[in-house]
Amino acid sequence: MIAYIVRRCLYAVPILVGVNVGVFILFFFVNTPDDMARARLGRRATPETLDEWKRERSLDLPYFYNAGWRRLGAVVAAEKEAAKSIDLPGPGDYRLVVETAQDVEAAKGRRIRIQAPREWPIAPGAGLDIGTENAASAALPERPGTVVHPFAISGTAKPGEAPLSIRVSLAVAAPAPTQRVVLEYRDSIGTPSRFTRTVFWQRSIRMLAFQFGKSDDGKEIWDEVLERIAPSLSITVPIFLVALFVEIFIAMIIAFYRGTYLDIWAVIVCVIAMSVSAMFYIIGGQAALGKWLRLFPISGFDDGVHSLKFILLPVLIGVVAGLGSSIRWYRTIFLEEINKDYIRTARAKGLPEGAVLFRHALKNAMIPILTGLVVSIPFLFVGSLLLESFLAIPGMGSFTIDAIQRQDFAIVQAMVSLGSFLYIVGLVLTDLSYTLVDPRVRLE
Amino acid sequence: MNPIGAWFAFKPVVLWSDALIFLLLLAGAVFLAAALRREHWRVAFRQIAANRLAMASFLVLCLYGASGFLDTLHFIRLGADGNEQGSIQSVLDVLAQPLVDRTEKTYSAPLAATQFSKETFLGPDGRDVHDFPRLQHGGSHLLDPAGADADIRSRLWRGGGYGLGIGLCFLVLCPLASLAFGRTIRGGAFWGAFLAALSIFAAEVLCLGGFFDALPAGTDPFLPGYHVLGTDKVGKDVLYMGLKSIRTGLVIGTLTTLIVTPFAILFGVLAGYFGGWVDDVIQYVYTTIASVPEILLISAAMLIVEVGIKSEETIRSADKRLLWLCVIMGITSWTGLCRLIRGEVLKLREVEFVQAADAFGVSRVRILMRHLVPNVMHIVLIKVVLRFSGLGLAEAGLSYGGIGVDPSMESWGNMINQSRLELARDPIVWWNLFAAFVFMFGLVLPANLFGDAVRDALDPRLRTR
Numbered sequence: 001m002i003a004y005i006v007r008r009c010l011y012a013v014p015i016l017v018g019v020n021v022g023v024f025i026l027f028f029f030v031n032t033p034d035d036m037a038r039a040r041l042g043r044r045a046t047p048e049t050l051d052e053w054k055r056e057r058s059l060d061l062p063y064f065y066n067a068g069w070r071r072l073g074a075v076v077a078a079e080k081e082a083a084k085s086i087d088l089p090g091p092g093d094y095r096l097v098v099e100t101a102q103d104v105e106a107a108k109g110r111r112i113r114i115q116a117p118r119e120w121p122i123a124p125g126a127g128l129d130i131g132t133e134n135a136a137s138a139a140l141p142e143r144p145g146t147v148v149h150p151f152a153i154s155g156t157a158k159p160g161e162a163p164l165s166i167r168v169s170l171a172v173a174a175p176a177p178t179q180r181v182v183l184e185y186r187d188s189i190g191t192p193s194r195f196t197r198t199v200f201w202q203r204s205i206r207m208l209a210f211q212f213g214k215s216d217d218g219k220e221i222w223d224e225v226l227e228r229i230a231p232s233l234s235i236t237v238p239i240f241l242v243a244l245f246v247e248i249f250i251a252m253i254i255a256f257y258r259g260t261y262l263d264i265w266a267v268i269v270c271v272i273a274m275s276v277s278a279m280f281y282i283i284g285g286q287a288a289l290g291k292w293l294r295l296f297p298i299s300g301f302d303d304g305v306h307s308l309k310f311i312l313l314p315v316l317i318g319v320v321a322g323l324g325s326s327i328r329w330y331r332t333i334f335l336e337e338i339n340k341d342y343i344r345t346a347r348a349k350g351l352p353e354g355a356v357l358f359r360h361a362l363k364n365a366m367i368p369i370l371t372g373l374v375v376s377i378p379f380l381f382v383g384s385l386l387l388e389s390f391l392a393i394p395g396m397g398s399f400t401i402d403a404i405q406r407q408d409f410a411i412v413q414a415m416v417s418l419g420s421f422l423y424i425v426g427l428v429l430t431d432l433s434y435t436l437v438d439p440r441v442r443l444e
Numbered sequence: 445m446n447p448i449g450a451w452f453a454f455k456p457v458v459l460w461s462d463a464l465i466f467l468l469l470l471a472g473a474v475f476l477a478a479a480l481r482r483e484h485w486r487v488a489f490r491q492i493a494a495n496r497l498a499m500a501s502f503l504v505l506c507l508y509g510a511s512g513f514l515d516t517l518h519f520i521r522l523g524a525d526g527n528e529q530g531s532i533q534s535v536l537d538v539l540a541q542p543l544v545d546r547t548e549k550t551y552s553a554p555l556a557a558t559q560f561s562k563e564t565f566l567g568p569d570g571r572d573v574h575d576f577p578r579l580q581h582g583g584s585h586l587l588d589p590a591g592a593d594a595d596i597r598s599r600l601w602r603g604g605g606y607g608l609g610i611g612l613c614f615l616v617l618c619p620l621a622s623l624a625f626g627r628t629i630r631g632g633a634f635w636g637a638f639l640a641a642l643s644i645f646a647a648e649v650l651c652l653g654g655f656f657d658a659l660p661a662g663t664d665p666f667l668p669g670y671h672v673l674g675t676d677k678v679g680k681d682v683l684y685m686g687l688k689s690i691r692t693g694l695v696i697g698t699l700t701t702l703i704v705t706p707f708a709i710l711f712g713v714l715a716g717y718f719g720g721w722v723d724d725v726i727q728y729v730y731t732t733i734a735s736v737p738e739i740l741l742i743s744a745a746m747l748i749v750e751v752g753i754k755s756e757e758t759i760r761s762a763d764k765r766l767l768w769l770c771v772i773m774g775i776t777s778w779t780g781l782c783r784l785i786r787g788e789v790l791k792l793r794e795v796e797f798v799q800a801a802d803a804f805g806v807s808r809v810r811i812l813m814r815h816l817v818p819n820v821m822h823i824v825l826i827k828v829v830l831r832f833s834g835l836g837l838a839e840a841g842l843s844y845g846g847i848g849v850d851p852s853m854e855s856w857g858n859m860i861n862q863s864r865l866e867l868a869r870d871p872i873v874w875w876n877l878f879a880a881f882v883f884m885f886g887l888v889l890p891a892n893l894f895g896d897a898v899r900d901a902l903d904p905r906l907r908t909r
Binding site for chain 2: 386404
């Protein structure tokens with residue numbers, strides 16, 4: 001048994017990894033972090049605020065492998081001539097990266113020139129022309145993201161003797177397109193951080209350990225999740241239990257009266273009930289029970305004992321909204337069981353119909369019912385998105401909806417990861433539950 | 445200026461979703477033609493046709509479909525100088541021109557002659573009055589808005605009369621037709637009653653909306669009538685919004701499955717037939733996708749896609765977003781179908797006729813195409829039909845969450861979303877919600893009934909929730 005559980009869990013690992021990689025691709029490859037920052041901050045955002053936004057979320061890191069390039073400063077070519085002195089940390093490898101160029105054509109023919117003090121000789125890489133006075137220059141590529149040929153600075157002068165700074169200048173022919181050239185320095189970082197200081201590690205691997213990071217308003221997502229699980233559960237668990245009981249009970253009554261007008265009309269009512277969008281149940285219930293009859297508060301939530309009056313309305317709505325489809329589903333299952341041989345045997349030995357249904361059919365019908373049920377248990381934690389949002393319950397569902405509406409990518413990504421983790425847990429639980437209710441299922 | 449010439453000068457516009465709808469219709473026609481040549485499909489179709497409730501549902505679905513199709517034929521008017529004029533329109537817009545033109549200033553209740561909210565305006569005696577102003581179009585033919593009730597009553601009678609007139613023909617003709625064809629007279633009576641009810645309903649709506657009155661008058665460009673379902677916040681006719689939303693709902697219900705069904709069939713058949721590593725890979729992929737809770741995956745993907753959609757002409761970017769929604773919802777719904785097909789092919793692979801084909805040396809591709817794919821098509825059809833209503837309902841929920849269709853696009857989800865704030869008003873503005881409910885219910889209920897009939901006819905053993 002334990003071996004089976006272990007194997008089942010191991011089987012879940014590649015799926016979990018797959019989901020994580022998939023979510024990573026969805027979030028960081030379909031759009032670049034730049035696009036995300038711009039969508040979040042608006043069109044007017046300056047490059048500096050975009051950088052700031054990305055740095056806060058460690059989205060300025062490389063995706064998979066961090067060679068240790070650290071940003072020292074940038075030259076923006078918008079004016080006739082752009083030049084800037086940038087302080088350097090010391091001798092080592094440097095490179096220049098072109099960041100933005102909206103108009104490729106007009107940016108053609110631009111050159112970049114770097115000049116360092118005499119004490120720090122520049123050893124240019126391939127393609128960087130050496131000039132006089134310890135300077136080097138190169139044509140600037142138009143495409144953003146391209147690395148201008150790297151160069152190294154070697155030196156014998158001790159730090160402090162001469163100020164170690166470099167002058168980076170752009171010769172601008174046409175001022176129009178904004179182009180930013182960033183000077184980067186290669187830090188000597190340890191091998192582990194070459195992998196951990198990447199977007200993939202920070203925003204995907206860490207999700208596996210439930211380290212979700214911070215949301216846009218600066219709160220730890222995990223703390224918020226813990227805070228919101230209780231309100232979600234206080235709604236979803238009663239809905240789950242009450243609905244299960246009510247649905248099975250009604251479905252069995254319908255199965256008991258199968259073939260009669262009661263059965264036909266019950267099915268029709270079920271189809272009608274399931275044709276109504278859940279939103280109408282919520283809005284209708286809110287209006288009828290909360291606004292007109294004033295039985296419950298329309299929305300809101302409270303801690304402790306006071307929460308009871310806030311819980312009743314959502315539970316009622318949640319149960320009613322699911323009745324149609326579930327009753328019909330359970331009815332089919334019961335009818336299928338009822339036509340089996342062992343039921344005929346039970347009847348033949350003179351058992352009353354009620355006993356046949358409740359003692360024999362119900363037990364066997366539990367197997368298909370369980371399939372649907374156990375998988376949905378983990379989702380109790382995720383909460384009901386619409387219900388919570390409409391009724392202003394501070395649970396996980398409204399958390400997610402709010403995050404979507406605020407375009408908080410971090411929260412949405414965290415919820416997707418959490419949701420899929422729970423789903424996989426649910427699948428494992430389903431398999432295990434079979435062994436409990438169905439002696440025919442043997443674990444290999 | 446020649447109004448007729450200006451009227452007819454237009455250039456057809458095919459949006460991406462339009463093109464896919466045409467493709468879908470073509471595919472449907474090809475499928476139907478192929479299926480009708482085979483006896484076992486004909487048996488199933490006959491069984492569906494014999495189910496009166498299913499066929500009545502189908503008729504309602506067809507009405508929805510016709511409206512959606514008219515809304516799919518987009519064009520742009522050309523001015524006298526041959527340049528494009530105005531924005532992209534659809535044939536439905538032209539047919540519902542009175543509804544488009546009759547916009548008010550703001551909310552008005554269904555069948556009202558006065559505005560919903562009070563306003564200060566210049567009274568007839570030249571002084572400022574603070575009262576409910578008359579609507580520009582709704583009930584504008586009345587001399588006194590107090591006479592609206594009587595007028596509505598007379599219109600109801602008239603509409604009922606027209607409808608009953610047409611309905612009586614159906615009531616008589618249908619049983620007669622069924623007698624003539626040797627069918628049961630009860631079937632004919634059912635159809636007669638159903639069609640009569642439909643025509644009475646349509647006549648009432650048309651009469652209250654003032655559509656009939658246009659014919660004799662002819663001169664007045666604005667028809668005297670009411671806003672049958674009221675007007676919304678910016679004074680648009682809610683009935684028109686509901687009609688426009690039909691296309692959105694249908695596109696989501698149908699294109700979603702069209703886009704992904706080929707992949708589901710392909711991968712399901714491959715996984716089931718070849719087994720081995722192909723099976724492992726495909727199973728892994730769909731289990732992984734299915735592991736992400738549907739709603740979360742859709743939200744995340746829409747959030748991401750939203751970032752990428754560049755602002756264009758509104759109708760085009762809204763259309764693009766609609767398509768993306770279909771693709772994303774399709775990706776999430778693809779897995780269930782794929783799993784079912786794989787299971788079915790696993791069974792089919794061992795059946796004698798496939799084994800025989802294999803023994804005869806028929807190539808694998810040919811076995812797949814001729815023996816396996818046609819034998820899983822019934823599952824595909826069942827799933828597509830049953831999935832339809834769920835997708836329509838899902839759209840409403842997603843649009844509410846802000847991740848559905850574009851807010852500028854007419855959809856039931858957007859109508860519900862809008863009505864949230866309206867419900868908090870006092871007195872309550874209920875007609876937007878009501879209209880969305882009526883239109884959605886009118887689509888989803890027949891879709892469910894028809895779907896059940898299709899399932900029962902094709903595979904009664906296939907249990908679906």
